[in-house]
Amino acid sequence: WSSFVFQGHAEGLNISVIRAICNQALEGRWPDKVLLLDVPPEVSIERILRNPAKKTRYDLKGPDFFRRVRDGYLAEAKRHKDVFIVVNGNQPPEKVFQDVWAQLAPLFGISAI
Numbered sequence: 001w002s003s004f005v006f007q008g009h010a011e012g013l014n015i016s017v018i019r020a021i022c023n024q025a026l027e028g029r030w031p032d033k034v035l036l037l038d039v040p041p042e043v044s045i046e047r048i049l050r051n052p053a054k055k056t057r058y059d060l061k062g063p064d065f066f067r068r069v070r071d072g073y074l075a076e077a078k079r080h081k082d083v084f085i086v087v088n089g090n091q092p093p094e095k096v097f098q099d100v101w102a103q104l105a106p107l108f109g110i111s112a113i
Contacts, residue, residue, distance in 0.1 A: 003018050005076060038090070
């Protein structure tokens, strides 16, 4: 999914072409579930700046790029509701963990905590 979002939604390449290439590369095997931790772009940038040693080339692209990435992920999540699990990542880490666990535990037959 990151190919659709980064190259398609954020960088403006043809999503249909990206989908065809990915489908061939993956031999039609797509993830059953995708966990999306939704975080506002400003928060993402703030977190990246706290740890500059781990920056990637995408981290240098700025706030508009981050907005397009987030919007792209949310668009894919809306389009593929059966695949995406969206969790608010703009919460204290313990709350994010609890929300993720509540979503994933039933998929693995594990009781919630």
